[in-house]
Amino acid sequence: MTIYFKIILTVLLLTGSFFSCEKDSFVDEDGLLITFRSECFVSNFELLGADFVTVRAAPAVIDTVAQTIDVSVLFGTDLKNVYPQFTLATDCKLDPKITGKMDLSNLADSKIFTVVSGNRLVRKPYKLIIKYQ
Amino acid sequence: MLYRNFNFFFLVWVLLTSLTACQEEEYILPEPISQLTNDCLKRTIGPSIASLPIEFAYAMAIPKSQGKLVSAQVEASIPGGTGTYLEHRSYYTNSGGVDIPVTIGSPSTVVDAGKSSKVTFTVDTNAATLRYYYIVPDEAKGQTVSFTFSVNSSDGKTASYKMGPYNISKMSIKKNLTVSNGTNAFISIEDMAIYNATSAAAIPDKVDLVYLYRASPTSFTHGLVSPGADASFLPGVTLPSGLKKSTKLRKVFGLQDRNLANLQFGIYVDDIDLTSVDMTDMPNYAIGLRAEAGVWVETADKKYRAYIYINSVNATGSAVISMLRYTL
Known part of the structure; x- marks a missing residue:
């Protein structure tokens, strides 16, 4: 009986040490949790001016199939100093990250923002198309 | 035997401790003030x-x-x-x-x-x-x-x-200046004053901003535009000769300085705000202004920074503004 107990204990200890040494791979390079979600889309978009008040003339039109965001801004909007805000599907993240004000004044060259799914396997580039009212 | 003695002394120690802990602290009457x-x-x-x-x-x-x-x-x-x-x-x-x-x-x-x-x-x-x-x-x-x-x-x-x-702050303050579309529309940060076109023409180097009101487009309404701004932001405005300064402006909303807002609200703009505000790449116009909004201003020669607060606006084309100015 004692010998069986010792064997079981040894196996448990070995199993425990094996799992404890396993590399933690549930967090991505930004320290964000990698989940099992594959949803990958933009659900809402906002554009704020330097005074943190919206500069949109109308709600942004988000096409999740064509992967475009069309937004028209008010006359006189200073697009060199704006703060874009994306609302994404659960667990998604955005690339490039928005860390502060952005210069989106080059209307001829639409900016691309890539949405990355929660499982980090799906990447969808969205084209941000801005035009004046 | 040793164990029993230990128990006894431990009990005595506990009793003594509890006795001390329960001792009432005597209240001492404060000394009455006996002098001036x-x-x-x-x-x-x-x-x-x-x-x-x-x-x-x-x-x-x-x-x-x-x-x-x-x-x-x-x-x-x-x-x-x-x-x-x-x-x-x-x-x-x-x-x-x-x-x-x-x-x-x-x-x-x-x-x-x-x-x-x-x-x-x-x-x-x-x-x-x-x-x-x-x-x-x-x-x-x-x-x-x-x-x-x-x-x-x-x-x-x-x-x-x-x-x-x-x-003591290095700022200067001027409150409740009335600006009106087309008449008293020229603002000097250096003088902290409002001028009409005739007076502005006499001091073109001192005029930093033009106040104007346009009902259309609807996003224009009340604006502070520097004379050097693009003509599309000065529609229908004939500037007095010599006015060409390009003043940087940065719109703010929700910064109702208590002094400028005639002792309403509980926010203060201080020297450090005017020295630390980032005016890099800011435009030379601010339109769509409304009551209780404001603009940070940096003059073209970088001599002054100011905070202009909109006390009130009138849809007929006038506004009351107040300003804090800091000499850099």
Whole structure:
């Protein structure tokens, strides 16, 4: 009986040490949790001016199939100093990250923002198309 | 045996500890004040700005058996501006929260080349709280100012209380300037004044902004636009000759400075805000302004920065603005 107990204990200890040494791979390079979600889309978009008040003339039109965001801004909007805000599907993240004000004044060259799914396997580039009212 | 002795001593120790722990601390009656004494507090919060008052409440008392109050005075390290005075009325707050004045002497006199304000008591009293209003003079900008409050009693004693030093802001303030579309529309940050087209033409190097109102497009409404801005932001405006400065502007919303907003709200713009605001790549126009909004301003020569607050707007094409200006 004692010998069986010792064997079981040894196996448990070995199993425990094996799992404890396993590399933690549930967090991505930004320290964000990698989940099992594959949803990958933009659900809402906002554009704020330097005074943190919206500069949109109308709600942004988000096409999740064509992967475009069309937004028209008010006359006189200073697009060199704006703060874009994306609302994404659960667990998604955005690339490039928005860390502060952005210069989106080059209307001829639409900016691309890539949405990355929660499982980090799906990447969808969205084209941000801005035009004046 | 050893174990039993240990138990006994442990029990005695616990009993002694609990006995000490339960000992009542004897209350000691505070010593009554037996001499002339005083205290002071600063009632004004926010930055100390030239032309605005700093208010203090100076309290003084002497036991009745010792005598009565004879005089009270304040000495400032920098003479106060016009309007500086020590109240000749003592205030108490009634049950409704209203400050009720009681006259204790004649209005204060200014002595020592404007440095001191003095009130001589004309009533027989042994306690009073006097307000002191120090108007920050222009020459104090960027310096520190301190105050010495003192009181004399009939028994020949003097008590004094030092306050400060307090930093005086480098900002200048101008409140409630009315601008109107097409007439008094030209704003000078240097002069902190509004001009019409004729006056502006005489001082083109001093005009930093033009106020205009346009109902269309609907996002335009009230605007502050520098003369050097694109013509699309100055629709229908014929600038007086020589106006060409390109002033940087940054719109702000929700920054209702208490001084500019005529003592509403509880926000203050201070020197550090004007020196640290990032004006890089800011445009030379600000349109779509509304009441309680504001703009940070940096003049073309980078000599001044200012914060212009919109007190009120009128849809007929006028607005009331106030400004704080900082010399860089």
